[in-house]
Amino acid sequence: MPKRHVVKLSEEECHALEQICKTGRIAAQKRRHAQILLLVDQGEHGPSMTDAEVAERMELTTRCIAKTRQRCVEEGLELALQRKRRSRERTARLDGDAEARLVSLACSDAPEGQVRWTLKLLSERLIELEIVESVAYETVRQVLKKHHKTLAETHVVHSA
Known part of the structure; x- marks a missing residue:
């Protein structure tokens, strides 16, 4: 052929x-x-x-x-x-306003029956509050890592 x-x-x-x-x-x-x-x-x-x-x-x-x-x-x-350019475009799940609301939520008191916020709890609460339609807890982790200085003093978020 x-x-x-x-x-x-x-x-x-x-x-x-x-x-x-x-x-x-x-x-x-x-x-x-x-x-x-x-x-x-x-x-x-x-x-x-x-x-x-x-x-x-x-x-x-x-x-x-x-x-x-x-x-x-x-x-x-x-x-x-040359290397082929990536063709997939990704849009951020959380914009600036949603990130700010996530950080303020993480700094607030943990929900009843919980000692502290977890990434999963935060992602579920963002969906409940209709801030986003869906969000992975990894996205929440990345946003909180970006704002670590705000959260570092109080140790409010834990992965487990």
């Missing part, structure tokens, strides 16, 4: 990739991608190895080889050598 993304490197590109492979202080991922592209090169000077051969030689998966080839063809040589 013919490859969908055929890598054909010029002599200058081959030389640049070889320099990357020989350089001592370079990111391992960048060196690995340069080696992959040199091995799958189907140009005049390339060895034209198959994905399976390259994967076996470099101890990688064929999927990694195919994705590197595809990225080189579609996005260019420079982008194929």
Whole structure:
């Protein structure tokens, strides 16, 4: 079956990739991608190895080889050598107002029957008060860690 993304490197590109492979202080991922592209090169000077051969030689998966080839063809040589940017966008669960309410809640007296606030109790109370729709106790921990100076003197929050 013919490859969908055929890598054909010029002599200058081959030389640049070889320099990357020989350089001592370079990111391992960048060196690995340069080696992959040199091995799958189907140009005049390339060895034209198959994905399976390259994967076996470099101890990688064929999927990694195919994705590197595809990225080189579609996005260019420079982008194929760099790490791919994360595509997932995350929005903060707690905005500034919600964080302030969480800190004031943590500084208040513990609920009846409890000696002190726990992360789970705080996250449940935020949901009860309809400050947020849902929140993990890890998010609560991170916010309280950010505001540790406010909470450090009274030791109000404990994980257990």
